[in-house]
Amino acid sequence: MDVSTISLVGGLAIAGLTTVGNIWLTYVNKKKELEKEITLKVLESSFKEYEFRTNYAIKAAEKEGRSATLYPYDYYLIHFAQLAKLIDKEKITEESVRKVVEKQKLFRRTYKAELEKDEMY
Secondary structure: OOHHHHHHHHHHHHHHHHHHHHHHHHHHHHHHHHHHHHHHHHHHHHHHHHHHHHHHHHHHHHHHOOOOOOOOHHHHHHHHHHHHHHHHOOOOOHHHHHHHHHHHHHHHHHHHHHHHHHHHO
């Protein structure tokens, strides 16, 4: 082979590697960008839910003349984070949704039990 053929093959190989590298970097960057957007939406949505439910519970309690049970923000954040993980999966199945709902029910029961313990002291 002469020098021009070797240079051509070398140039094509480098161009191919560069193209593959750029495609891979674009994929990784887009995936990270999506994860960031999901995290921001989880934070935003969970805070809106916290704000709405807290205001609603306070108003309903005042209307009925009782005290309101309020949950801290982390309660809602954990709930929405579990949903975000489920959405992030490529295939959402009925079983995966049930697992998330069961985890949320367990968290709610545990949280209420801890609240009741704190009220006893």
